[in-house]
Amino acid sequence: MLNRDYVNELIHNDDAFTFLRYDRSSPAFWELKKKEVLAMIRQLGCPTLFSTLSAAETKWADLIVILTQVLENKVITVEEAANMSYEKKCDLIKQDPVTCVRYFERRLNVYGKYYRLLVVHFDTMN
Missing domain, CATH: 1.10.10 (Arc Repressor Mutant, subunit A)
Structure with missing residues (x-):
């Protein structure tokens, strides 16, 4: 069961926030994805946007x-x-x-x- 001390410890250590890092609708998920994108930019450099066009x-x-x-x-x-x-x-x-x-x-x-x-x-x- 959840007791008050355990819940307070989760909140104090920010574990309650990171618990939801796999839920796409949570801020923790998007914080994790933002860190991944920034790490990729540091490793690979700025991304290049390009498009290929053809007549149809x-x-x-x-x-x-x-x-x-x-x-x-x-x-x-x-x-x-x-x-x-x-x-x-x-x-x-x-x-x-x-x-x-x-x-x-x-x-x-x-x-x-x-x-x-x-x-x-x-x-x-x-």
């Missing part, structure tokens, strides 16, 4: 809507574009590579904006 024109329903509107003068919904056959999407993409490149550039610029915000956020943490 056939997966972008918005682009297919634009291509259909430009090439076939038809207005379709995003759902119709998503359900369009792969071959039809490829034909649209082949017919107008300039629009595809401009659309990819626009998506890349939006990604770059969010990436720069992320970098600024991490720079202010120092």
Whole structure:
């Protein structure tokens, strides 16, 4: 059973706090993880954030809507574009590579904006 002296000793020695170090919702768990990350940074150096990007024109329903509107003068919904056959999407993409490149550039610029915000956020943490 827990007696008052034992509980007071746990609190005094901070053992009550470390008891929960394996419970993900406890401050002790996150304190342990913070120490592990700081130890890794001391041993390995600062981490590098990188990303690999590639165009996925056939997966972008918005682009297919634009291509259909430009090439076939038809207005379709995003759902119709998503359900369009792969071959039809490829034909649209082949017919107008300039629009595809401009659309990819626009998506890349939006990604770059969010990436720069992320970098600024991490720079202010120092």
